[in-house]
Amino acid sequence: MTTLALNGLGRIGRLLVRRLGASRPGLLGAVNDPAPLEQLVHLLRYDSVHGPSERPIEGFAEGGQDFLLLGDHRVPLFHASDPAEIPFPSPTRLVVEASGRFTRRADAARHLKGGVTHVLISAPSPDADYTVIAPVNRAGLDPGRHRVISNASCTAHATAPMLKILDDAFGLEHAGMSTVHVVTNDQRLLDLPHKDLRRARAAFQSIIPTTSSAFGALHRALPDLPPGFDGVALRVPTLNVNLVDVVATLRRDADPASIKAAYASALAGPWKGLVGLAPPHAVSCDITGRAESVLMDLDLTLMLGPRFVKVFGWHDNETGYAARLGELVLDLTERL
Structure with missing residues (x-):
């Protein structure tokens, strides 16, 4: 099973964390967002549109490293601004780029280092390898050829x-x-x-x-x-x-x-x-x-x-x- 990392805890990033916490709580291996831990924990817990989280969400620091605690699942939280500087742990292979800042292929592809082989952009991209709208064209997605993928809008x-x-x-x-x-x-x-x-x-x-x-x-x-x-x-x-x-x-x-x-x-x-x-x-x-x-x-x-x-x-x-x-x-x- 591929380990997943997430860059960006904005509106969509936080909702994705909630959904994965409900369906696949152990899938998320790391998160990156420049904002401070306490602010991110508060925004994950409470949402003015969708209400409070149904599952407990905590945050803590240990040995100089921040962590999110999603139920009983510990997730390292990094605070880098440049995708190339995020120390996503091995064996991360897929990064969801949800910051809204890196929608061009060259920018999103800065995640492709270490063991990361694919990036999924949570926004339209003008030049991603493939843009997916399910089920219109999802069958054409070929991970062997498509490494930077857009989920459209x-x-x-x-x-x-x-x-x-x-x-x-x-x-x-x-x-x-x-x-x-x-x-x-x-x-x-x-x-x-x-x-x-x-x-x-x-x-x-x-x-x-x-x-x-x-x-x-x-x-x-x-x-x-x-x-x-x-x-x-x-x-x-x-x-x-x-x-x-x-x-x-x-x-x-x-x-x-x-x-x-x-x-x-x-x-x-x-x-x-x-x-x-x-x-x-x-x-x-x-x-x-x-x-x-x-x-x-x-x-x-x-x-x-x-x-x-x-x-x-x-x-x-x-x-x-x-x-x-x-x-x-x-x-x-x-x-x-």
Whole structure:
């Protein structure tokens, strides 16, 4: 069994620790994050969106080395800023790069030293060896050739099944997407300089139009997407759960009933567990904690013509993404 290490205890890194602590408590061999031990322990224990940890989490220092205690499992905690300087213990072979800082291949590949053979980036990467969106293209992942791997983004994992199910059932002539997206730590709490002048504005004061990293990941994972597939993200002042709006021109006629039937039938096929149905009259807080990649709100489906459709899907951008990341981690640790 491959030993796993984690670089970065941000939003996704902490949720991944919680998930692995519940399913495979002995798998995590080491963690790195520059923040002090006591701060990291507190943030692992308590979460303003997802609530307190269901399992005990402690921290302590011994012989000059920090440790996390996840239940009864001791995990060394390092505090390096440069991936090349992290002393991950042998026999670590897989590193999850979850800091958000090292998304380019050359930067993430700085982990490839000692016994580390593979890096899994918990974000879109412009030049990773392979970008995975399960189950669209996971079968094409070849650890023998792909050493720096991207798990795409939460929005990409939500949008891919929405597009693929439509394409399989009706064909796609044209398509676009917009996402109503919660604020993230890459925005300013109050007005402050940022290279994106819209993200420089106070995150909880406005609806903030900006770009989405999902489009590059979607084009890499779904190379047959219609030419020009693109869209926009609208950042809104909430903490969790996004709504994806896909608009498409179909190759074959459809109606609301056939659109709904296509998504409903997909739930029992390869998308089982990854695509779900939103509860009736859902609002965003109803989706918190759901682990599916997307929950289709079929009551919002709009036919704007026999081949022109709008469909909507909710997703918990943190829980759902951490679930896909954890599944890919378990797959890789079995294959390496």
